[in-house]
Amino acid sequence: MGSAADLNYGDEVSKLAERVGELLAERGAIVVYGAEKDYDSLSTAAARGAKRKGGMTVGVTYGKGKDIWDKEGNTDMIVVTGLERGGGREFVLVNSCDAIIAISGGSGTLTEIAIAYQSNLPMVALTGVGGWSEKLAGQFVDARERRRVIAAATPEEAVEIAIREASQH
Numbered sequence: 001m002g003s004a005a006d007l008n009y010g011d012e013v014s015k016l017a018e019r020v021g022e023l024l025a026e027r028g029a030i031v032v033y034g035a036e037k038d039y040d041s042l043s044t045a046a047a048r049g050a051k052r053k054g055g056m057t058v059g060v061t062y063g064k065g066k067d068i069w070d071k072e073g074n075t076d077m078i079v080v081t082g083l084e085r086g087g088g089r090e091f092v093l094v095n096s097c098d099a100i101i102a103i104s105g106g107s108g109t110l111t112e113i114a115i116a117y118q119s120n121l122p123m124v125a126l127t128g129v130g131g132w133s134e135k136l137a138g139q140f141v142d143a144r145e146r147r148r149v150i151a152a153a154t155p156e157e158a159v160e161i162a163i164r165e166a167s168q169h
Contacts, residue, residue, distance in 0.1 A: 001034065001094075001112040002042030002103035003131055009042060009104055013129045017042040017103050018049035019155040020126075025055025027163055032096050034089065034108065035059025035068040035075060042103045047074045060096065062089040091115055098166035099124065101158050102149075104131030113149065117141040122165030123149045124158045 002017055003009045024031050024046070031050040033043035047057040051074040059075040061068050062085050066078045079096070083089045090108060094100060094115040099122035102109050110132045116123045125133035137151035150165070152158035 001100050001109045002046070002105050002133070003109065004036055004041040004106070005039040007104070007106050007131070009130075013104055014042060014045045016126065016129065016155055017045035018052075020101055020103065020158060021046035021049025021051075021055070021057075022053045023049075023155055023159040024162075025050040025053035027159060028055075029159075029163065030056045030058060032058045032060065032093065034093050034112075035061040035070065035078060037061060037063065037068055039069055041069075042105075044070050044074070046103075048072070050074075058096070060089060060093040087111060087115075094121065095119060097121065098169060099162040101126065101152075101162050102131075102133040102136070104129040105133055106131060109133070114141060117147060117149075120147055120169075122162060122169055123147065124152050124162045124165070125149045126155070126158050127151050127153055 058077045060079045081089045081092045090111045102125045125137035127137045136149045
């Protein structure tokens with residue numbers, strides 16, 4: 001889960017997202033990501049990284065139709081939700097995951113973290129990248145303190161934690 005290109009993240013953050021995708025593919029995990037229709041995103045970068053390592057990717061998109069921004073063929077399967085941004089698509093996306101890794105992120109990523117929290121799914125947040133992952137790393141989403149958003153300093157640490165937590169979930 002992560003920022004769309006309209007949040008103007010830098011190339012270094014995009015490379016971190018691609019590395020997360022590579023590492024997930026190397027571990028045999030399926031990368032499920034929010035497939036945007038109109039621009040690149042850190043989630044799409046993770047899908048690129050996964051495909052580079054021969055991994056499987058599933059893009060969950062909003063609205064109708066399979067027309068997504070990724071024209072390079074990095075998406076093995078497109079799930080068309082018929083839902084819009086802002087909760088509907090994000091609900092399907094998050095609940096298709098065993099754990100989530102947040103990288104930076106704006107309001108959509110915040111929504112995804114909140115859905116994961118409500119669903120008691122493991123949440124890992126990459127630090128040093130700004131956005132909601134930076135703000136929520138090491139924190140609980142609310143006073144119920146159900147599950148902490150686990151901080152990770154590197155893509156390697158984020159993937160290791162996500163896989164461990166998913167297997168225990």
